Amino acid sequence: MEEISFTEDILPLKDRLYRLALRITLDKADAEDIVQETLVRAWQNRGRLQDARAAAAFSAKVCRNLALDIANRAGRGNLRLDGIADGGTESPADAADSRERLSMVTRLMDSLPEVQRSIMEMRDIEGMPYGEIAEAMGLSETQVRVYLFRARSRIREEIRKMEDYGL
Secondary structure, rough: OOOOOOOHHHHHHHHHHHHHHHHHHHOOOHHHHHHHHHHHHHOOOOOOOOOHHHHHHHHHHHHHHHHHHHHHHOOOOOOOOOOOOOOOOOOHHHHHHHHHHHHHHHHHHHHOOHHHHHHHHEEEEHOOOOOHHHHHOOOOOOHHHHHHHHHHHHHHHHHHHHHHHOO
16 A cells, blocks of 8 residues: 555546536535545545555545535536647638537437546546546446446437437
8 A cells, every 4th residue: 555645646537527517517615625625535435445546536526525515506507628639720611510520429428427527527528547547436447448338339320320420
C-alpha cells in the first residue's frame, strides 16, 4: 500500500472531475463546488484507498453521485457536446456534416440509459481505463465492457438507420 499524496495523486484529477460534473449539472458553479467536495472527500478517505488508481476511481464515483444528486434536484438534463468539434481546414459543407453528425451522436448518447451514458462518457470522452470506471460505477470490468459495447452498438445502429432512411 503506497502513501497517497494530495498534490501528486488527488489534485491532478480536478480537471477530469470538473468536466464530469459540468456535463451532468450544466452549471459551472455547481461543478466547481462538486469538485471541491470530491477532493475533500478523497483526501479524508485516503486511508481506505490503496493507491492513486483507487483514489481516481473513488473520486469519479463521488463526483458522479454528487453531480447526479444536484442535477436531479434542479431537474437538469445533460450538457450538449456541440462545441467540441474544431474548425480545422475542412470546407463549409464538411464542417456542417461534422456538426450534424456530432449533434446526432450527442442526441443518441443523451437517450441512452444513465449507466450506459455515464460509462460511455468516462471511457470515450474522458479516456478513463476500464478498471477505474468499474470502481467508480461499482461494477465489474466485464460489466463495464458489456455496457459500453451495448451503448456503442445502439448508437451505431441508430446512425445506420438514420443514414439509410434519410431521417
